[in-house]
Amino acid sequence: MVNKVKRRVSCFPKATYYKPREIPLCCLEIANISIEELEAIRLCDLLQIEQNEAADRMGISRKTFWSDLQRARQKVADALVNGKAIEISGGEYINTGECRVNFLCKECDHMWEPKFDQNRPTNCPSCGSSLIFRLGGDGRGKRFVENDYCCPKEKGSSRNTSEGSKKKLQ
Structure with missing residues (x-):
């Protein structure tokens, strides 16, 4: 296998999920x-x-860039x-440091910017919680909402929360 x-990569998307309107994400195929x-x-x-220039910026051949x-x-x-739905995530890339990404911990409200050569953090450096989110979205399509929500595929399951509480949706 070829490595x-x-x-x-010099810029990350502000949003990482796009989907057709009024259709729950759990009911859609994802590209x-x-x-x-x-x-x-x-x-x-x-x-x-x-x-040619774009391939040079990404550090790859023109043929690889074209592919x-x-x-x-084709996916779009x-x-x-x-x-x-379109999910933007994953891949084999190096952040060139031109694009800054901030994260927020939902447990302790600590906000930080990881070093540009690090992968996406999995835990808060302050309290160790895994409830961390990229500002402007968490990069994985998870959202916090105020109201009760039940996906049509999950009818009958109990996903209710107390009024005013937040819950995570996939």
């Missing part, structure tokens, strides 16, 4: 786009950078045409 070259595939779309389609770009575009088209 996959880690792509250099996963990796962070480096999104970076290819961002460089080529949003910033309109030539593929990543085509794969990402599939999700839009077939009514799938």
